[in-house]
Amino acid sequence: MGEAIVITSGKGGVGKTTTTANLGTALALQNKKVCLIDTDIGLRNLDVVMGLENRIIYDIVDVVKGRCKTKQALITDKRFDCLHLLPAAQTSDKSEVTPEGIKAIVDELKQDYDYIVIDCPAGIEQGYKNAVAGADKAIVVTTPEKSSVRDADRIIGLLEQEEIESPKLVINRIRNHMIKSGEMLDVDEIVSVLSIDLIGIVIDDDAVIKGANSGEPVAMKPNSKASIAYRNIARRILGEAVPLQKLDEDDGVLAKVKRFFGMRT
Amino acid sequence: MMTNIQKIMIKGTRDGLTLHLDDQCSFPSILKELEHKLSINGVAEEDQPMIRVTIQLGNRYLTEEQKEQLIAVIRDKQQLVVDHIESNVITRQEALEWKENTAITPIVKTVRSGQVIKVRGDLLVIGDVNPGGQVVASGNVFVMGKLRGVAHAGNDGDTQAVVAASYMQPTQLRIGEHVSRSPDAGAEGVYMECAYVEVSQENILIDRLQEIVKKRPDLASFERRMSNG
CATH class of the missing domain: 2.160.20.70 (Pectate Lyase C-like)
Structure with missing residues (x-):
């Protein structure tokens, strides 16, 4: 029985889809059976980022409406046999599916996969509710911008009402030189406001955009900083199932945050 | 003669009058006696200053309507004005x-x-x-x-x-x-x-x-x- 993780942010354009694609890839690199689900119906992107657009025959709306079996709609990744994608529909509307419909699919997939990674659409309406319905865990993605942190805070508030474990935080698109010069919110400040556990930080990296455009998730190329960051997040996710050494990496970041508080208060 | 026990006790204090109302008898009988008492005792000259009256209800609960009635009776006497009404009891809701x-x-x-x-x-x-x-x-x-x-x-x-x-x-x-x-x-x-x-x-x-x-x-x-x- 696997677990379902929803990747959400509230705000659009902070990197939910990129995070989903790269986490899925990084988990597959660890030989886990992973299924990615795109719930952004009407504005599907995950298939493009994964470079699988040309393989789509059925989509999630077809599955919900019973026009095909779940297995028929799943696309196998071109790099890993253990990585699959359930694409969103492009021609339908978010109202075509219900939270119950998505939950049924996620529950079915959980039987066969170790991890189900759900890409959530922006916003807090129907699409968000659909995406969150089947999830066991949540990862909130934010960037070091005020508006994005504000929306992340809103989403965390909504997630707390769901039957989901306390969400984990990914801070995306960090520009070190801007943080150093004080022009960007720093990591400690964001964690202090959102007061949830940090599971990873990702440096703003040109390779991420390059990878998304070429349909090759950056997590495949170990020479970029962002790639290492995504692989580390995947390890921390696995670390929760198998604690000991792997949690230490996570502790390092958290301890740093705690020390920061200790100094200031 | 109604009863031996006085239903209303009037006390003069520095701040005015205090009316202690008996809390065992019925409300209409209080009103009746009050009217009676004030009409004998309350004869005074017009140019006297207003006298403030405090009403002590004891363990009696009065509705807003009953309070209005009580105030109206006292107000009839030109020199008397009700300052406030005190009661030992309040409703559950209050x-x-x-x-x-x-x-x-x-x-x-x-x-x-x-x-x-x-x-x-x-x-x-x-x-x-x-x-x-x-x-x-x-x-x-x-x-x-x-x-x-x-x-x-x-x-x-x-x-x-x-x-x-x-x-x-x-x-x-x-x-x-x-x-x-x-x-x-x-x-x-x-x-x-x-x-x-x-x-x-x-x-x-x-x-x-x-x-x-x-x-x-x-x-x-x-x-x-x-x-x-």
Whole structure:
């Protein structure tokens, strides 16, 4: 029985889809059976980022409406046999599916996969509710911008009402030189406001955009900083199932945050 | 002669008259006797000053309607004016409202963007209030964590209410009808501060938490919280 993780942010354009694609890839690199689900119906992107657009025959709306079996709609990744994608529909509307419909699919997939990674659409309406319905865990993605942190805070508030474990935080698109010069919110400040556990930080990296455009998730190329960051997040996710050494990496970041508080208060 | 026991006892004090009404007999009989008594005793010259009357009901409960009747009877006598009516008893509903208005409600969570916490009485937030979050109380607002959102104390109009926080960096503070907002330039927050309304200046001031003892010495007293109810 696997677990379902929803990747959400509230705000659009902070990197939910990129995070989903790269986490899925990084988990597959660890030989886990992973299924990615795109719930952004009407504005599907995950298939493009994964470079699988040309393989789509059925989509999630077809599955919900019973026009095909779940297995028929799943696309196998071109790099890993253990990585699959359930694409969103492009021609339908978010109202075509219900939270119950998505939950049924996620529950079915959980039987066969170790991890189900759900890409959530922006916003807090129907699409968000659909995406969150089947999830066991949540990862909130934010960037070091005020508006994005504000929306992340809103989403965390909504997630707390769901039957989901306390969400984990990914801070995306960090520009070190801007943080150093004080022009960007720093990591400690964001964690202090959102007061949830940090599971990873990702440096703003040109390779991420390059990878998304070429349909090759950056997590495949170990020479970029962002790639290492995504692989580390995947390890921390696995670390929760198998604690000991792997949690230490996570502790390092958290301890740093705690020390920061200790100094200031 | 109605009964041997006097249903109404009139006492003169420095502040005026106190009417002690018997709490065992029926209300109509009280009214009747009151009318009777006041018509014998209340003959006085027109130019005398008004006499303030306090009515002690003892263990009798009067509805608003009955109180009006009582006041009307006394008002008929030109020199008498009812100052207030005291009773030892209140209704269950009033008692519950009292309790609500004087209680401190603890909230153990981070109040996040888009969330509104609204209580009667005092509010104690054990956690942060994040930007976009809002806490509202008819009494005081105390935030044990960081106040970065909007806090509204005394939302029924009580300007004696205060907002206190361990870390004060609110987007907006409201006390009663007064509103103050954070400066436009990114101001740093301050630790252990308390906001209150300075009556002479008609606006919200923020001072060290220790100073509030001088400004609101009766902050925690039961009387203040009761009178707010």
